[in-house]
Structure formats: C-alpha cells, structure tokens
Amino acid sequence: MFEDTKQIISRIGETDQLYLTSNTPELALERADLRLQLVARSHARQEQIHFLQEAIVLLEQARLEYEEMPLSLYLDLSLHLAKAYMMYFEISKEHRFALICQQILKPLTSYDHADIFFFLAYASVSKDELALTRHWLGKYAKHADFDLALLQEHPAFDQVRKTDWFIKLIQSKLH
Known part of the structure; x- marks a missing residue:
C-alpha cells in the first residue's frame, strides 16, 4: 500500500x-x-x-x-x-448517475460557478445530450475560471472534439 x-x-x-x-x-x-x-x-x-x-x-x-x-x-x-x-x-x-448529477447542479446555475457548468456539460455528454453539452460548455468557456487544458484533456469530451462547434470553442480560447 x-x-x-x-x-x-x-x-x-x-x-x-x-x-x-x-x-x-x-x-x-x-x-x-x-x-x-x-x-x-x-x-x-x-x-x-x-x-x-x-x-x-x-x-x-x-x-x-x-x-x-x-x-x-x-x-x-x-x-x-x-x-x-x-x-x-x-x-x-449507468446514465442515471449522470442524471442525478444534473439534478443536483441545475438549480445552482444562477450562482455562476465554473465547475457547475463543467460538471453539467460532463453529465450531458455522458448521456449523449449534445445540445446541452454545447450549451453548458458555452457557459463554461465564458467564465473567468475556464480551464482550457481540462477541457482539452478530459476523455468525456472525446466524442465532440471533432465537431465544428467544439473546435470553434477551443480556438476562441486560444486567441
């Protein structure tokens, strides 16, 4: 150990x-x-x-x-x-665990916390809810505490990495 x-x-x-x-x-x-x-x-x-x-x-x-x-x-x-x-x-x-995550955090979005947006995007992509994933990542990207490296490296987002909107999101943060 x-x-x-x-x-x-x-x-x-x-x-x-x-x-x-x-x-x-x-x-x-x-x-x-x-x-x-x-x-x-x-x-x-x-x-x-x-x-x-x-x-x-x-x-x-x-x-x-x-x-x-x-x-x-x-x-x-x-x-x-x-x-x-x-x-x-x-x-x-099991998608129910991602759903529970969404149920916990969705009522807290008014507090404008970067990690809330990130976890909502993570839960959404895990459930193949790509429109919600895009929505929450858009909010996350606008936040002062946005972490580009985390977004680029997190394996949950592999399925959307090649989409136009994801590429544009990443490029907008690189400049």
Whole structure:
C-alpha cells in the first residue's frame, strides 16, 4: 500500500472520531473527500463502490442536515456530490448517475460557478445530450475560471472534439 493511501486511511480514522464529538459541514466535506481520494486510488470495483456510497451519504446528509452554512460551503458540498455521482457513472456507465448529477447542479446555475457548468456539460455528454453539452460548455468557456487544458484533456469530451462547434470553442480560447 502506498504511503499516501495509508495517510488517507489514517485521516479517515481521525475525522470519523471527530465526527463522534462534533460534526460540521466542513468535517463532512473532508470525510467525503478522503473517501473520493480512495476511490481514485483503488482498482477494485467493489471497493470503489463502497467508498463512493459512503461519500455520497456524507455529502447528502451535510447538504440537508445544516440549515445555516456559507453558500461557498454548500456549493463545495454540491460539487463534491456531483463529482461522486460522475465517478459512479464512470465505474458503472449507468446514465442515471449522470442524471442525478444534473439534478443536483441545475438549480445552482444562477450562482455562476465554473465547475457547475463543467460538471453539467460532463453529465450531458455522458448521456449523449449534445445540445446541452454545447450549451453548458458555452457557459463554461465564458467564465473567468475556464480551464482550457481540462477541457482539452478530459476523455468525456472525446466524442465532440471533432465537431465544428467544439473546435470553434477551443480556438476562441486560444486567441
């Protein structure tokens, strides 16, 4: 086992103990993020699903359990939840997980957050909803936090890379 994986597991134990004395939305976010890190490191499908399910429960509970929290924290919880569902999609290829991602993030689009637009495009392309993919990528490209390298490298967008609109989008950001 890699040293960083041991450190993640150790930190999970520490944060789970902290949870027993005082839970906060920030702690829930950290606990879920640690589990998502283990999903990315694991090569065993059942192990990945186990950690994804734990992360999803932690994030869902935190979003609902706390009436008062800063908007930025709520957005972080929501984005981590969307990421977890898209990781679940990548493992299972079940479109329902991409749909759940869309259901989580669509009500948050008024907050004009680049990652919301990116994940909505990612979920849309995963469901072969190319018009929605184009729409969300257009919003993403106009955002100050647009990441050209991420868009060019992310494998989810392979199927649209050769479309005229995608090429124009990339070219408009190169100049």
